[in-house]
Amino acid sequence: MKLVNFKFRHKLNTIIGGEAHNFCYQCGACVGDCPAALYSPAFNPRNILLEALLGDEESLVGPDSVIWDCTNCNTCYERCPQAVRPVEVIIALKNISFEKGTNPPGVKSILDSVKESGRTVKTSSLSDRRRKELGLKEISIVPLEELKKLLE
Amino acid sequence: MKYAPFFGCMISVKYPQMEASVRKTMANLGVELVDLEGFSCCPDPIYFKAADKLTWMTLAARNICIAEEAGLDLVTMCSGCTATLSEANFHLKHDPELKEKVNQRLKKIGKEYKGNVSVRHIVTVLRDDLGIEKVKSSVKKPLNLKVAIHYGCHLLKPSEIMRVDDPDHPTILERLFEVAGAETIKHEKQVLCCGKACTHEEIPEKMTYDVLSSIKKSGADFMGLICPTCFDEFDLGQINLSRKFSVDLKVPIIYYFQFLGLSQGLSPEDVGLHLHKTKADEMLKKIS
Numbered sequence: 001m002k003l004v005n006f007k008f009r010h011k012l013n014t015i016i017g018g019e020a021h022n023f024c025y026q027c028g029a030c031v032g033d034c035p036a037a038l039y040s041p042a043f044n045p046r047n048i049l050l051e052a053l054l055g056d057e058e059s060l061v062g063p064d065s066v067i068w069d070c071t072n073c074n075t076c077y078e079r080c081p082q083a084v085r086p087v088e089v090i091i092a093l094k095n096i097s098f099e100k101g102t103n104p105p106g107v108k109s110i111l112d113s114v115k116e117s118g119r120t121v122k123t124s125s126l127s128d129r130r131r132k133e134l135g136l137k138e139i140s141i142v143p144l145e146e147l148k149k150l151l152e
Numbered sequence: 153m154k155y156a157p158f159f160g161c162m163i164s165v166k167y168p169q170m171e172a173s174v175r176k177t178m179a180n181l182g183v184e185l186v187d188l189e190g191f192s193c194c195p196d197p198i199y200f201k202a203a204d205k206l207t208w209m210t211l212a213a214r215n216i217c218i219a220e221e222a223g224l225d226l227v228t229m230c231s232g233c234t235a236t237l238s239e240a241n242f243h244l245k246h247d248p249e250l251k252e253k254v255n256q257r258l259k260k261i262g263k264e265y266k267g268n269v270s271v272r273h274i275v276t277v278l279r280d281d282l283g284i285e286k287v288k289s290s291v292k293k294p295l296n297l298k299v300a301i302h303y304g305c306h307l308l309k310p311s312e313i314m315r316v317d318d319p320d321h322p323t324i325l326e327r328l329f330e331v332a333g334a335e336t337i338k339h340e341k342q343v344l345c346c347g348k349a350c351t352h353e354e355i356p357e358k359m360t361y362d363v364l365s366s367i368k369k370s371g372a373d374f375m376g377l378i379c380p381t382c383f384d385e386f387d388l389g390q391i392n393l394s395r396k397f398s399v400d401l402k403v404p405i406i407y408y409f410q411f412l413g414l415s416q417g418l419s420p421e422d423v424g425l426h427l428h429k430t431k432a433d434e435m436l437k438k439i440s
Contacts, residue, residue: 016205016243016250035345039355068351071359072198074309075345078319085310094202103202104351110199114211118192119161120200127165134172134424139164142192146261150210 005055017088024049024084030076043069045086061097118142156224157185160233162380169424173409180290180416194236198349210257212240213265225270231379235306237271242313292417294333300372301325304379332415339370346385360389364401373435374404388429404432
């Protein structure tokens with residue numbers, strides 16, 4: 001029998017949207033219309049919530065966690081009768097994974113791109129040329145110094 | 153009617169044809185878009201939010217502050233930017249403790265989030281502020297084409313925050329495409345996600361394939377949407393899918409304001425249709 005890892009659950013409670021996991025009563029309303037569950041048998045939001053209730057740190061925020069297959073479509077947010085907002089619990093778990101460094105590399109590269117250029121998609125001579133051809137103004141400058149202070 | 157437009161990264165950098173078509177069609181409708189200086193990435197509601205929700209919210213609040221300083225509501229054209237800015241605005245308006253935390257951080261750059269502007273997706277400006285009839289009056293050449301709509305997720309959900317339409321039975325995009333002359337065609341996978349956010353690419357691949365096949369089967373001339381991320385997945389993604397599975401999908405993907413622009417008399421080049429990976433030639437032949 002698994003013992004509940006309360007330390008992990010307390011940690012989850014400190015992240016925005018994480019605390020609501022406590023209210024899940026495992027009804028499964030989040031599963032039926034979940035597109036990720038439809039396309040990947042390994043992904044099941046109800047199971048993820050059960051693991052959150054058990055505090056199963058290794059499975060949830062380990063290197064091969066299934067949480068990264070969530071499509072972020074927010075359908076479970078609509079369906080949940082307990083206002084658990086499973087998608088937000090999953091994102092809170094992703095935050096813990098990021099802290100531990102077990103996240104997929106794409107997360108870090110988006111963060112780095114915003115730090116370096118203020119955008120997720122960097123401008124290039126091609127993008128500048130396209131804007132000009134379409135009669136658009138030059139792209140505005142992002143005050144990187146301000147961002148840097150907020151990202152420290 | 154004045155708004156502060158927030159074009160975001162995907163549209164301004166990768167798909168400027170969407171920005172061009174918004175600017176041109178809104179000018180035709182007499183809406184003034186006041187460009188404000190200093191916006192950053194919204195930031196991205198998938199990966200950036202996955203790294204650190206509080207920092208994500210702080211950067212979103214900084215963008216909202218810029219609109220507050222100008223006293224203008226923010227208008228978004230990308231479902232991702234809409235999600236980030238609407239969610240941040242909602243939570244900061246409803247959670248004083250969170251607002252205090254974010255404002256502590258914003259103090260470092262001399263800003264303060266107050267919570268006195270709204271974030272609106274631009275299609276709600278058309279429906280609610282201008283009105284469908286006004287949009288219709290700008291149409292010079294109704295385009296008699298069949299459209300299969302792909303709503304995407306973040307325009308509608310979470311509905312308690314977005315408040316755009318019924319998330320299961322939306323009508324807003326149908327109404328907007330119809331006033332520009334299109335016939336809307338229902339298809340099986342109308343509310344399926346594009347899958348872009350999943351890390352393992354087999355999932356979005358299958359979803360995208362299913363959505364496109366469902367549209368192909370419906371007999372529609374094109375897919376109509378309002379999200380640049382879904383566009384990325386369906387326009388460029390379609391080329392990759394065709395190669396990988398040796399199928400010939402050829403479903404043109406059109407952003408709403410490109411379609412509205414064509415119906416207002418703009419040329420396909422004006423709205424940047426030539427920049428799409430999946431060519432719209434067949435569809436354009438029908439209306440030339």
